[in-house]
Amino acid sequence: MEGFIVFAAFFILALNVVCFYRVIKGPNVFDRALAISVIGNNTVLILVLVGFIFKRIDMFFDIAVVYALLNFILSIALGKYFENRGKQA
Amino acid sequence: MDILAGILLAAGLFFLAISCLGLIRLPDFYTRNHAAGKSGTLAAMLILLGLAIYHRFDITILRLLIIFLFFAVTGPTATHVVARAAFRMGLEPWTLKNRNPQFTSDDACCDVQTEDGEEGAGQC
Numbered sequence: 278m279e280g281f282i283v284f285a286a287f288f289i290l291a292l293n294v295v296c297f298y299r300v301i302k303g304p305n306v307f308d309r310a311l312a313i314s315v316i317g318n319n320t321v322l323i324l325v326l327v328g329f330i331f332k333r334i335d336m337f338f339d340i341a342v343v344y345a346l347l348n349f350i351l352s353i354a355l356g357k358y359f360e361n362r363g364k365q366a
Numbered sequence: 367m368d369i370l371a372g373i374l375l376a377a378g379l380f381f382l383a384i385s386c387l388g389l390i391r392l393p394d395f396y397t398r399n400h401a402a403g404k405s406g407t408l409a410a411m412l413i414l415l416g417l418a419i420y421h422r423f424d425i426t427i428l429r430l431l432i433i434f435l436f437f438a439v440t441g442p443t444a445t446h447v448v449a450r451a452a453f454r455m456g457l458e459p460w461t462l463k464n465r466n467p468q469f470t471s472d473d474a475c476c477d478v479q480t481e482d483g484e485e486g487a488g489q490c
Contacts, residue, residue: 281372285379292386322382325414325430329417342436349443349444359455360451
């Protein structure tokens with residue numbers, strides 16, 4: 278089971294590298310924002326898995342909660358900013 | 367118990383792979399948002415549930431429950447906010463006629479170079 282958790286962490290890391298294609302290639306800014314949001318979600322899962330690997334669940338869970346909160350605020354701020362800009366134009 | 371946790375973890379990895387595949391392969395922003403939002407949230411919740419079962423439900427697992435509820439609330443909210451902002455800025459959806467979706471207003475976004483051609487049918 279420990280080996281499977283390590284495999285899961287590396288698999289999610291590989292998926293992050295794949296998702297980075299959309300950040301570079303994305304035709305407009307919303308695609309980039311969406312890809313960054315997906316990468317942030319995957320990073321929260323990697324942090325939780327790393328907490329299980331190193332047996333320091335309490336510390337890594339706090340870091341994961343803070344990272345999830347920052348990721349959510351990033352999406353909300355980008356959405357509100359571009360929405361108001363669309364109304365103005 | 368370990369087998370159930372492993373099955374949930376493997377299902378979560380499968381849906382995460384589906385989410386990234388949709389993010390790469392689908393044709394426009396709204397379909398990509400659809401794939402990434404739903405499948406990503408389900409995958410995160412499956413993985414967290416599998417880890418909670420693996421850890422045998424003691425008191426530190428409450429913090430995992432907090433992350434679980436946080437994903438359940440914020441995943442759909444963030445997806446909805448970004449999609450609504452794109453729609454109100456006038457990003458056209460992908461259709462059979464419009465194979466190259468763009469913004470309807472000219473000065474909407476600096477990242478997209480607007481080729482002059484047929485103007486889109488959608489207005490915001």
